[in-house]
Amino acid sequence: MLLRLPTSVSEAQECLTEGAVPVGGATLVWATWQRDGFPEQAMSLREVPEARVVDREALGAAVLLNQIDERLPEVLRRAAATIGTGAVRRAATVGGNLVGSTLRCLLPAAYVLDARAVVLAVDGTYETDLAEVVAKRPLLLGLRWREPVVSGYRKLAGEAGGPPPLVVACAVHAEEGGRHRLRVAVRDGYEVLSDDTTCAVGADVDQVLRALRGTTLGALPATAWDVVHEQVTDLLARATDR
Structure with missing residues (x-):
């Protein structure tokens, strides 16, 4: 297998055109390749500057998970x-x-940041929403978002061999006119539900939670809502202190 390391977006497009298979850290595909056979060409974006960005409001797709640091929102x-x-x-x-x-452990965090995906295709780059990333699995170049006022994340302990552990991510964003918006995403099993509601800094927590229950998140089981309640309470308290 030939591993190609393009150093620019245009070179990466050429690799795609010539049939190179995108690979990240190969932690997920290596066992499959060993079983089913290796492709003739693979491509890593680790030398492409746009895929290596780590910023307050942007994150490149080739960034290693252990490089996600204090420059980025708490939820990530x-x-x-x-x-x-x-x-x-x-x-x-x-x-x-x-x-x-x-x-997709990072997906709930990306949802509550209201992130947009920058995707690389044969004919160039374009920006899209996370729904397309989930549905079509394109070649991701990076994420962009607007920095939240405050954010939080909770992942419950999982059982070995059991279902994926429950994840609750949330973030408060400032909007025009002094308003705020609370975004919450929950991974329950393999499915991620995400929705939002307006909220005022210092708002009554029960009132905000009632508004959230009126969204698609209302279908969550009681055990998930206990964690949502805890996380939203903490987040709104921290937002008031900002």
Whole structure:
């Protein structure tokens, strides 16, 4: 197998045109390739500058999970820190987790940041929503978002061999006119539900939770709502202190 390492977006497009298979840290595909056979060409974006960005409002797809640090919102940092072992986080990439993984541990965090995906295709780059990333699994170049006022993340302990552990991510965003919006995303099993509601800083927590129950999140089981209640209460308290 030939591993190609383009150093620009245009070179990466050429690799795609010539049939190179995108690969992140190879933590998810290596066993499959060993079983089914290796492709003739693979391509990593780790030398493409646009895929290596780590910024307050942007994250490249080739960034390793252990490189997600204090420059990024808390919800992303906490999500990355709970993925796999230290060895996995030193090899796995953002793009591999969001596109190649069935668990997509970073997806709830990306949803509450209201992130947009920058995708690389044969004919160029374009921006799209996370729904397309989930449905079509394109070649992700990076994520962009607007920095939240405050954010949080909770992942429950899972059982070995059991279903994926419950994840609750949330973030408060400032809007025009002094308003705020609370975004919440929950991974229950393999499905991620995400919705939002307006909220005022210092708002009554029960009132905000009632508004959330009127969204698609209302279908969540009681056990999930206990965690949502805890996280939203903490987040609104922290937003008031900002």
